Amino acid sequence: MKKLVTWLGAHHGVMAGVSTVLVIAGISLYWLNDAPIEYKASSYWVMLAFTVYLACFIAIHKSADATQNEPAQIGLLLLMLAAAFAVLLLIPLNFTSILTIIWVAKLSYFLSLARTMLVTTVVIVCWFGLSSYYWNESNVVIQAMLFGCFHLFSILMSYQTQKAERNSLQLQRVNNELLSTQRLLASTSRLNERSRIARDLHDLLGHHLTALSINLQVAELTCEGDAKQRVAQCRHLAKLLLSDVREAVSSLKENQQLDFNEMLDSIVAGLPGLQVEKSIETDFHIEEVALARDVLHCIIEAMTNTLRHSGASHFYLKVWRQDDGLHVDMADNGKVRKKLNFGNGLNGIKERVDNAHGQVQFNMDKGLKIAMTFPSLFVKAEA
Structure with a gap:
């Protein structure tokens, strides 16, 4: 109760x-x-x-x-x-x-x-x-006309409510896409800034330290006594500093990954009445911004379709990589129809996957299941 x-x-x-x-x-x-x-x-x-x-x-x-x-x-x-x-x-x-x-x-x-x-x-x-x-x-005719007007009002209001609900879902989907794109751009800008810093460290500071090390090596050969020992110590410190700079540059370059989990969290937070269980076993690299955007938008389309048509309470998402590429599996526990109707949402998913030269399968088994695969050509292998 x-x-x-x-x-x-x-x-x-x-x-x-x-x-x-x-x-x-x-x-x-x-x-x-x-x-x-x-x-x-x-x-x-x-x-x-x-x-x-x-x-x-x-x-x-x-x-x-x-x-x-x-x-x-x-x-x-x-x-x-x-x-x-x-x-x-x-x-x-x-x-x-x-x-x-x-x-x-x-x-x-x-x-x-x-x-x-x-x-x-x-x-x-x-x-x-x-x-x-x-x-x-x-006076049945008068009563019928009077209550008929009330029936007409009820019908029109019901259709207006349905239209408002559809518009609300559409706005929510567009808003989620904008939020995900915004976070994607923010992450990309942040990673590009890291790349710029790494490049400047390598090109400027690394170049000057290399030149300094060479000059100190030449100075060591031309010095004698206590001065030669001090120059040797300075050259050794320059080599250590150059090694530290190279390690810092390598670290900055190795961590060029988009926080896909964070982007998904922002999408899931705005979904009313849908519990999302996700398993993300990979992240996207800076080179894969377009792929990450397509995957995010496909996930949004699938969640919106679930909210609009299936009446599901749970949505399951898994993203992982294999040798043949990137895999994305989505499913819900909604009602199963005898025939799957392809509307704008499911057609949108198919178009995005086709544009990325991937494959997508739709199955109706205890809910709608969507399996997407993006080829290894568009997926950078993990280090």
């Missing part, structure tokens, strides 16, 4: 729908308390219908992305509508049509706008037709 409350608190739209249903149920049960005896006998059936409706409403929201059109979700939606009609046939209260207003808001996740409008029209006609026939309601 505590987990359910926590989940509802994180989904304000669901909480609003649940609250509305509970209010309608409460008013209906309160009306039944003072209703004629023939209605009181159906109190338990009314409670059951509201319970089924509410359970289906929550289950549809918890069952990941409604755009997948899975049979289980369609079944829940139909059962939810049946529960609403059951309430209509059990108690003669006009405001129970609010249940179908909530229902069409969920229907819009499954169908296009035109089809949603068509189905909604049929539901309204059936609802108020039954109300007129079963309860001898008057």
